[in-house]
Amino acid sequence: MILDGKCPTGPIEQTWDKHRFDLKLVNPANKRKYNIIVVGTGLAGGAAAASLGELGYNVQAFCYQDSPRRAHSIAAQGGINAAKNYPNDGDSIYRLFYDTIKGGDFRAREADVWRLAQVSNNIIDQCVAQGVPFARDYAGYLDNRSFGGAQVSRTFFARGQTGQQLLLGAYSALSRQIKLGTVKMYDRREMLDLVVVDGVARGITVRNLVTGAMESYAADAVCLATGGYVNVFYLSTNAMGCSVTANWKAHKKGAYFANPCYTQIHPTCIPQAGDYQSKLTLMSESLRNDGRVWVPKKKEDCGKHPNDIPEDARDYYLERKYPSYGNLAPRDIASRAAKEQCDDGRGVGPGGRGVYLDFADSIKRLGEDTIRERYGNLFEMYEKITDENGYKRPMRMYPAPHYAMGGLWVDYNLMSNIPGLFVLGEANFSVHGANRLGASALMQGLADGYFVIPYTIGGYLATVKPGQVKADHPEFKQCEENVKAEQNKFLSINGKKTVFEFMREVGGLMWENCGMARTKESLETNLKKIPALREEFWKNVKVTGSGAELNQQLENAGRTADFLEFSELLCRDALHRNESCGGHFRTEYQDAGEAQRDDVNFCYVGAWEFKGAGKEPELHKEPLKFDNVHLAIRSYK
Numbered sequence: 024m025i026l027d028g029k030c031p032t033g034p035i036e037q038t039w040d041k042h043r044f045d046l047k048l049v050n051p052a053n054k055r056k057y058n059i060i061v062v063g064t065g066l067a068g069g070a071a072a073a074s075l076g077e078l079g080y081n082v083q084a085f086c087y088q089d090s091p092r093r094a095h096s097i098a099a100q101g102g103i104n105a106a107k108n109y110p111n112d113g114d115s116i117y118r119l120f121y122d123t124i125k126g127g128d129f130r131a132r133e134a135d136v137w138r139l140a141q142v143s144n145n146i147i148d149q150c151v152a153q154g155v156p157f158a159r160d161y162a163g164y165l166d167n168r169s170f171g172g173a174q175v176s177r178t179f180f181a182r183g184q185t186g187q188q189l190l191l192g193a194y195s196a197l198s199r200q201i202k203l204g205t206v207k208m209y210d211r212r213e214m215l216d217l218v219v220v221d222g223v224a225r226g227i228t229v230r231n232l233v234t235g236a237m238e239s240y241a242a243d244a245v246c247l248a249t250g251g252y253v254n255v256f257y258l259s260t261n262a263m264g265c266s267v268t269a270n271w272k273a274h275k276k277g278a279y280f281a282n283p284c285y286t287q288i289h290p291t292c293i294p295q296a297g298d299y300q301s302k303l304t305l306m307s308e309s310l311r312n313d314g315r316v317w318v319p320k321k322k323e324d325c326g327k328h329p330n331d332i333p334e335d336a337r338d339y340y341l342e343r344k345y346p347s348y349g350n351l352a353p354r355d356i357a358s359r360a361a362k363e364q365c366d367d368g369r370g371v372g373p374g375g376r377g378v379y380l381d382f383a384d385s386i387k388r389l390g391e392d393t394i395r396e397r398y399g400n401l402f403e404m405y406e407k408i409t410d411e412n413g414y415k416r417p418m419r420m421y422p423a424p425h426y427a428m429g430g431l432w433v434d435y436n437l438m439s440n441i442p443g444l445f446v447l448g449e450a451n452f453s454v455h456g457a458n459r460l461g462a463s464a465l466m467q468g469l470a471d472g473y474f475v476i477p478y479t480i481g482g483y484l485a486t487v488k489p490g491q492v493k494a495d496h497p498e499f500k501q502c503e504e505n506v507k508a509e510q511n512k513f514l515s516i517n518g519k520k521t522v523f524e525f526m527r528e529v530g531g532l533m534w535e536n537c538g539m540a541r542t543k544e545s546l547e548t549n550l551k552k553i554p555a556l557r558e559e560f561w562k563n564v565k566v567t568g569s570g571a572e573l574n575q576q577l578e579n580a581g582r583t584a585d586f587l588e589f590s591e592l593l594c595r596d597a598l599h600r601n602e603s604c605g606g607h608f609r610t611e612y613q614d615a616g617e618a619q620r621d622d623v624n625f626c627y628v629g630a631w632e633f634k635g636a637g638k639e640p641e642l643h644k645e646p647l648k649f650d651n652v653h654l655a656i657r658s659y660k
Contacts, residue, residue, distance in 0.1 A: 047485035064091035067448025068248030070472025076200030099186025100307035127456020251427030257530020289425035457605025518563030
C-alpha cells in the first residue's frame with residue numbers, strides 16, 4: 024500500500040496557514056459535547072490536554088506516574104529550538120527547516136518540518152507568558168546557545184533544567200483546566216489496550232497500578248503522547264518506566280509502526296559503571312558549546328591522568344574531522360566518531376569506553392564562574408555520580424541510547440491510519456527523519472500539543488457525532504478480559520528467571536547487534552535469537568504477587584513482553600533498509616566512515632502493519648518528496 028500523508032500542496036510558506044483555514048471547525052457550544060482521551064502527560068500530552076481543555080472539550084488525561092510533573096520530559100536538559108534570530112546571526116524559519124531536514128538525513132516530510140519551524144517562535148512566546156524562567160543576557164533579553172547540526176545560536180534554555188521548567192509551565196496550564204473541570208486527571212494508570220470499534224478508536228483499557236483493577240474509558244478521540252521506546256536497549260537515558268507498550272498495543276490493533284529502526288544514540292552520557300546498572304545518565308549536548316571532545320593520540324597514554332597529557336598528544340577528533348561544525352557535529356555523527364576512537368583502543372576510563380569532554384580552555388577564557396552559571400547543575404550531577412570534579416579534570420563521556428525517531432505512522436493532522444487515534448510528540452515518527460537534532464524534542468512536543476492538535480483534532484471531530492460509543496459497549500469488556508488473561512498468564516508461569524534477566528538479555532542483543540552499528544549478519548542473528556528468547560520468556564519467567572495489588576513485577580513483565588515482540592520488528596525494519604542514514608548505520612553502506620544513503624530505493628517512510636502473532640508484518644510505504652530542499656550528501660565538514 025502507498026500511504027498518503029495528506030500533506031497540503033502549494034508554496035510551503037503558506038501550507039500550514041491554508042490548511043488551518045480549510046479544516047472544519049467545532050463551534051464552542053458543541054465542543055462541550057465531545058470527550059477526548061490523552062494518554063501521557065509529558066510536554067506533548069500535558070500541552071495537548073491543557074489546550075484542548077481551554078478550548079472547551081472534555082478531556083480525560085492519563086499517566087502512570089503519581090503526578091503529571093513526573094513525566095520523563097522533566098529530564099531534558101539543554102534547551103528548545105526556535106527561529107527567532109535574537110542573536111542576529113543569520114537564523115530564519117527556512118534555516119531551521121533546512122537544518123532539521125538535513126539533520127534527519129533527508130528522511131522526514133517537508134510539510135511537517137516546515138510547520139514545526141514555523142510554530143517554534145510561538146512556543147517561546149507561550150512559555151514566557153507562562154513564566155518559564157529562560158536564561159537571559161545582561162540586558163534582560165532571552166539568551167541563546169548553540170546545539171549540534173546548526174551554525175547559528177537558536178536554543179533557548181534554563182541552565183541544564185529546560186525540560187523541567189517547560190514541563191512545569193505545561194503542568195500549570197493543565198492544573199488550571201483540572202481546577203475548572205474541563206480536564207479530569209487519572210494518575211497511576213497504565214494503558215494496556217486500545218479499544219477499536221468498527222475500525223475507529225473509541226477508548227482505552229487501563230490498569231490501576233495501585234489497586235490492580237482494570238478500568239475502561241470511552242471517548243470520541245484518543246491521543247497517544249507516550250514517548251519513545253529506546254529502553255528496548257535496556258540501558259538508556261530514559262526513565263525505567265518508559266516503554267513501547269501503549270504504541271505496541273495500538274499497533275496490534277491496526278496502527279502502522281513507522282521507521283522503528285531510527286533510534287538515536289546520544290554522544291555525551293556518563294559511561295556505564297557496572298553490569299547491574301539500571302539506567303544511564305545523560306549529560307546535555309549544550310556542554311559541547313564550551314567543552315572540547317578529545318582522546319589521547321597514543322594508546323599508551325590512555326591510562327594517564329588527563330591533565331598530564333600535553334596538548335600536542337591530544338586528538339580533538341571532532342574538530343579534526345568536521346572543522347565547520349567541530350564539537351557541535353550532529354549526534355549520530357559525534358556518537359559514531361566516539362565509538363571509532365574507542366574501537367581503535369584510544370578510549371579512556373574503565374573498559375576503554377569513554378572520551379574526554381574538556382572545559383579547561385573555556386574556563387581559562389571565560390572563568391569558572393561563567394561556566395558554573397551556564398551549566399552548574401550538570402557539573403553537580405556529574406560529580407555526584409562519578410565523584411570527579413568536571414571543573415578540575417575533563418569529564419568522561421560515551422554514547423548511549425537516548426531517543427526514538429520512529430513511532431506510529433501519522434498523517435499531516437497527526438492522525439494514525441486508525442480514524443480517531445492521534446499520536447503526538449516522540450510517540451509518532453513525523454519530523455525528525457533518521458536523526459534528531461539536539462533541542463528539537465521539546466520543540467516537537469510543545470508544537471504538537473499547543474499549536475497543532477488543537478486545530479487538527481477539531482477537523483476530525485467536526486465529522487463525528489459525539490458520544491456514539493460508551494464504555495458499556497461489548498468491545499470494552501472484551502479488551503478488559505484479554506488484558507486480565509495475559510496478566511493471569513504472567514502470574515501462572517512461575518518460572519526460574521526474573522523479568523529483569525529477560526530485559527537485560529534482549530537489551531544486550533539489541534545494543535550489540537542493532538545499536539550504533541548494524542550489519543546484515545548481526546540483524547539476522549537477532550531475528551533468530553529474539554524469537555527463541557521470547558518463547559523462553561513465556562515458559563520460564565517468574566512474576567510473584569498478584570494482579571489485585573500494587574505489583575511492579577507484573578507491570579514490568581507486560582512491558583518486557585511488548586519489548587520482546589517490538590525488538591523483532593525493529594530488527595526487521597533495519598534489515599530491510601539496505602542503506603545507512605542518520606542513526607541507522609549499516610556498516611556495509613558507508614563511504615569513508617560516513618553514512619551512505621540510497622535515495623533511489625529507500626527515500627520513503629517504511630510503515631509496518633501487524634498481521635497477527637507469529638506472522639510476518641506487511642510493509643507499507645509513503646514516498647518522500649523534496650520540492651524545497653534538494654537531496655544532497657549530508658556533510659558537516
